[in-house]
Amino acid sequence: MTPLDLTALPDPVDVSDNSRALAEVAAVVTAGPFDATWDSLRRYTPPRWYEDAKFGIFLHWGVFSVPAFRNEWYSRDMYREGTPEYEHHIATYGPHREFGYKDFIPSFTMEHFDPAAWANLFRRAGAQFVVPVAEHHDGFAMYDTDRSRWSATKMGPERDVFGDLLAAVDDAWMVRGASSHRAEHWFFMNGGTRFDSDVLDPRTIDFYGPAQREETAPNERHLEDWLLRTVEIIDKYRPQVLWFDWWIEHPAFAEALKTLAAYYYNRAAEWGREVVINYKWEAFPDGAAVYDVERGALAGIRPVVWQNDTSVSKTAWSFVEGHDYKTVAEIIAELVDVVSKNGVLLLNVGPKSDGTIPEPEQRILEGVGAWLTRNGEAIYGSQPWTIPAEGPTEQQVGSFIDGAAPAWTSADIRFTSRHDVTGTYVYATLLATPDDGVARIRAFGSGSGLLPRPIRSVEVLGTGPVNSNTGGLNAFEDTPADGSGPVSWRQTPEALEVTIDGEVGPDSGPVVKIWLAPERPTERTDALHG
Template structure:
């Protein structure tokens, strides 16, 4: 489909969609969860729901810390979301240092509070809380640093998210706050036409105001009630971005869109195979939450780089989340994790950015479990676990664990196999250079494996946070 063509609101028309090269080349983005849930900083970003559910720890924690829910409700966190130290330029600089190529903040979470200037939602960050257009300011800062800007919207879940507050004496029952707390209906009840129409209008407002090049939908839109609205929204989004001279990416979960009409996202999980179509994995630096919490459990930079390499080798992009504090600052522990990922990418990025999958995604005993919410069950990587990417005739071999004996054995490159066409002429270790040019490494190609010996300096000098070597292979 050319820029002169227009998408119609049908799956047949939307089947002409092609994932733009900017996304296929980017490989790595930053997700941001910041909202009123950042104030209690307890458990996770579902605090607004669970503080009204009597069977959840958040219920008693809230009463003990903030008071009864009919006296201090979720709405009362909004003035405490001061954002007095929110600096979008500082955020963008950090994300750029991390090596991110696109940035996707949450424009509205399930809680119904918009972090952008809205004419439809009176509960928004420009008139209360930070009293700033967080999305608009961040969009400008991100684009100034040559990164692509996107947004996520989670408003579909707002139909039922605060339902617990209707079961006892809480401020959710107060009609004065109905526009924040939403219908608060039972989760099993299909949303009304009025709610669906309003949800679509809010989504279009967000698209038209900020022209996000990536539009991330959360999971609830896979419900049948949303199906008639999805091709209309997708057509509007694709056409709107084309009119602005931009190339759109729309991501979805749980089969909400037909294959090929948008980009599938896998939340906190992996693909077990090399996928023929570009896709996205999203996860967080924190193991147990997307927003900032006061007792975090962070993943290591090495673990995150391993996730990135596994995703990229399987034709995907990784969207990695951070959660700023209520004052708008990013916790130093989270910032340092991003810097260390960025330091690895600064040396090895040519094996990531702009690459395409090879004949096979990799090799080794660790096998990924397919699907979302599986990251806690994934097997740990060992020295035999490798991933492959290609770019401009070069083959890259990415180690998912530090070699124990200074050697990398690559079974997929054995002489008796036909995966690599041609003769290997030169192998280099990224970041290992001589005075004038990269130093070639010693290697031996046997019938069943290619063995590469790393330089002795690597064994003694790889104490960085991410000691994962990358080989560049050039044909003779």
């Protein structure tokens, strides 16, 4: 592995005077419609396209994909004495003063990167939007930045891989996004200041710095740099999703966050686009942006849309050797649980340093896509139902709870719904297939009190003849109450019992769709047919 040639580096970028750039930001904020106050930012409304999308792809890619050891925090932990990364680094690459993190950059070539192939894979997976990491904690920009020489356009692949991928996302009719982890760079490399390492080399301070102590609040220069790097991503790439990691909740970021949010929302208004900011914990007040839970779950239905960001791997977000991958069934269970509670799932993959997506991750995405092809009407554009779930299996809630998936049973069910002029449709997704071939849904029993009107028809998605409305006059014909017809079912006071005929696929139980009678069928039929 060839170390970085410091004599061949581009010249450092002078970012000491930010006054003009900050004035331009202030002008956009002043122009409105949002100003840099929480009261103004609480007027934000999440876009309908995002609420309907339900599923997006996240990408963690970067220099950390070269060592591919343990996780994407290699650049921090390799400089922390006593960690497995520290010991691995010395044993594999030698002393830190001779081979540091920067020396992985020449091997970060992405020579097989095919943005169109990636975008087509994400489209087949059923994703509606794509959020690549623009810059991770390590400070290496994956986009074309004018604020640093340490970027993929100037080193490593020497290509705007970020921009090329977003262009391919556009071509595949998905929505482009971006994530920034720049805030954490304030302290990220500071372990290397505590012993003889290349972090102390003044020739590379613009890469490793600030490398300050995590106990200290970031100073004005770092806050300005964070703001202007984020503004640069907004203006150059026009992402419609902007995702932030946790450290923006540090109180020192509050004023910069308000300015950034007002700038982004105002710029989006200029473009005629609706946008989303994702935040964790308490970085934003309710209503000012979209709440994000990392690798988590909520206990019930959140009244406004939220997001769960998770990964195909239980081990790491980036590519590493020896991943502990989730199964497609585990990911489908996460997806339907999130959607049943008014959420959106952002699912991460981690490309290799050569620009390929690992085959196991491709297979997982294809599996998710196959399930959504059969059952997507229970997900896309759906709304929460009266209750999100039923079943005996206890579910953990909060963040970082996806390490050990529950052993779901066929009695564990998640509910979604949709409404139009032909009536109400309620979907029950069983998280496992019943051994006896009969789905039993207690919430649909005549004694549950949860169904406001009689059941008109029952269908199992993706298993054969349709026995429900697809439009037309026959949409209002009753299915016989004894369940005779294409799908055999009966409603008792205790449950709706549906016989599952046909293959439902290996990655979840059946999805049962019921159609409830319209309140005023005659008028609604007339509305359908003019």
